[in-house]
Amino acid sequence: MNIRIPRRKFLLAAGGMAAGMVAVTISKAAAATEAEMKDAIGKVVGTSIVTKGKVTLDLPPLVDNGNAVPLSVRVDSPMTAADHVKAIYLFNEKNPLPNIVTFRLGPRAGRASVSTRIRLADTQTVVAICEMSDGSFWSGSVNVVVTVAACSEDR
Amino acid sequence: MARTLITFPANARRGEIIEVKAIVAHEMETGFRHTQLGEAIPRDIITHFTCGYNGVEVFSATFYPAIAANPFISFSTVATESGTLSFNWIGDNGFSVTETAAISVS
Numbered sequence: 001m002n003i004r005i006p007r008r009k010f011l012l013a014a015g016g017m018a019a020g021m022v023a024v025t026i027s028k029a030a031a032a033t034e035a036e037m038k039d040a041i042g043k044v045v046g047t048s049i050v051t052k053g054k055v056t057l058d059l060p061p062l063v064d065n066g067n068a069v070p071l072s073v074r075v076d077s078p079m080t081a082a083d084h085v086k087a088i089y090l091f092n093e094k095n096p097l098p099n100i101v102t103f104r105l106g107p108r109a110g111r112a113s114v115s116t117r118i119r120l121a122d123t124q125t126v127v128a129i130c131e132m133s134d135g136s137f138w139s140g141s142v143n144v145v146v147t148v149a150a151c152s153e154d155r
Numbered sequence: 156m157a158r159t160l161i162t163f164p165a166n167a168r169r170g171e172i173i174e175v176k177a178i179v180a181h182e183m184e185t186g187f188r189h190t191q192l193g194e195a196i197p198r199d200i201i202t203h204f205t206c207g208y209n210g211v212e213v214f215s216a217t218f219y220p221a222i223a224a225n226p227f228i229s230f231s232t233v234a235t236e237s238g239t240l241s242f243n244w245i246g247d248n249g250f251s252v253t254e255t256a257a258i259s260v261s
Contacts, residue, residue, distance in 0.1 A: 068223040095221050096187045102217040108233055109214060110172035115229040119185075119221050 033098065037091050040098035041129060044089050045137045050129060055088075055140030057128045066120040066150040073103075075112035075130045075138070085112040087131040094122040095150075119150035157181055159254050161242060166259050167234035175206065175214075176229045179244050179252060185220035201226055201246035209238035234260045 041050070058072040075085045084107045090100035103114050112130075120126075127141040163175040179201065186198025198220065205215040213232045226244075242254045 072229075092221065096185070097219055097221060099219040100221040101219060103230070104215045104217075105230065106213070108208065108211075108235070109231055110233040111231045113231060115227075116216075117223040117227050119223050 033095075034093050037093050037098040037127070040091055041089075041127070044129060044131075048135065048137050050137040050139045052139055054138040055128045055130045057126060057140045057142045059126060059142050059144050061143070061145065063120060063144055063146045065148050066122075066146045067148075068117045069120050069144070069146075070115065071118050071126070072113065072115035073128050073140075077112045077132065079107055079110055079112055081107045082133070084133045085109075085130055086133055088112070088114060089129045089131070090118075091127045091129070092120065092124055094124040095120065100126070120144060120146050121149045122146055157244075157250075157252050159242070159244075159252060161240075161254055161256055163240065163256070163258065165257070166261065169234060169236075169260050171234045172231050173234050173258075174229060174231050175240070176227070177204075177206075177242055178225055178227045180225055181244075181246065181250070183218075183220065183222055183224045183226065187220065199247045199250075201244050201250060203243075203245045204228060205243045206230070206232070207241040207243075208232060209236065210241075234258065236260055 054076045056074040059069060063069050073088055075088065077083065077085045079085065085105055088103040091098050092100055100118050101116060105112065123145045125141050125143050127139060130138045158180040160178045163173050167173050181201050182199065183201065184196055184199040188196045190196060200220055201218050203215065203217055206213055214230050216228060218226060237258065237260045239255045239257050244252045
């Protein structure tokens with residue numbers, strides 16, 4: 001028996017199915033830890049509104065070795081007793097834990113600029129949230145492509 | 156006693172913003188790795204770093220396993236007066252290292 005389906009219809013249907021499957025797998029893979037990152041950020045900011053801006057996150061766009069990635073974060077702030085950065089929180093999407101590091105500084109820092117070296121398990125977005133002395137929250141983020149992930153030796 | 160390396164200008168003008176860099180030798184075992192036999196390797200990381208300027212805390216950090224081995228940190232502080240900067244790292248399994256260094260401010 002030969003079922004005749006017009007070629008155009010068949011291709012459209014097949015394409016639609018393929019696209020649907022891809023979309024599903026991607027959202028499944030990314031959702032778990034993206035939600036964890038949102039939870040972790042929620043624990044820090046509570047019900048406050050996080051505004052984009054003021055925070056500059058510096059990371060290499062392409063990382064050869066995820067075991068030690070240089071990271072520096074800068075916040076646009078005069079760092080006076082009345083107006084300064086209280087804390088900078090760093091988060092990621094795809095490491096086993098959403099938190100990376102928390103820095104606490106104050107007017108005696110003079111400049112809101114901190115550097116360190118971090119581990120990245122996968123290609124992902126790194127987010128910096130900054131808490132100001134007036135209680136406002138600001139954020140900055142950057143996408144990083146990782147070719148060799150941290151801790152890959154035991155997988 | 157873990158080895159540390161701390162750099163900042165030994166002499167500074169009053170009010171000058173100085174950059175401080177500090178490294179401590181530490182494996183920062185994440186707790187997410189396994190041996191070849193499949194046993195989990197327990198977490199052993201540094202969790203806190205603080206910097207004091209003549210006894211007043213001017214900077215601190217909380218580390219998670221996502222910090223690379225031999226944690227490096229660079230930050231800045233205002234040179235207010237001559238005295239000592241103290242650096243303290245605290246971690247799992249009773250890890251604690253304290254270093255001090257002098258600064259002269261003119």
